[in-house]
Amino acid sequence: METKMLFGVGLVFDTPEFGTIVMGANEEFHELFPSTIKERIGNRIIIKKTDGQEQVYKVISSQIHHSIAGKKNIGICLGREISPNEIPVGSIVYCYPSREIDE
Numbered sequence: 001m002e003t004k005m006l007f008g009v010g011l012v013f014d015t016p017e018f019g020t021i022v023m024g025a026n027e028e029f030h031e032l033f034p035s036t037i038k039e040r041i042g043n044r045i046i047i048k049k050t051d052g053q054e055q056v057y058k059v060i061s062s063q064i065h066h067s068i069a070g071k072k073n074i075g076i077c078l079g080r081e082i083s084p085n086e087i088p089v090g091s092i093v094y095c096y097p098s099r100e101i102d103e
Contacts, residue, residue, distance in 0.1 A: 019080035044096035
């Protein structure tokens, strides 16, 4: 089953309220509705780190923000249990295969 890339991680940060958030952008998504992008993100994602390791993360929430240039930036909240240090900038975020339905 093909796994589709969502975005390259351009920013990782921690918030007291929500925990770790990864952000990035994908040119292919700029014409899509936010609801369509969120559908593609789903409940889980795969992050391929810069060292080649892959890990599955549960998506707590996702946000789509519009930049001043009219581009869409995607933010995915991974929660408080994940340290921002676990995910280096430059990692790649992929959709989790859709056959996985249960939580």
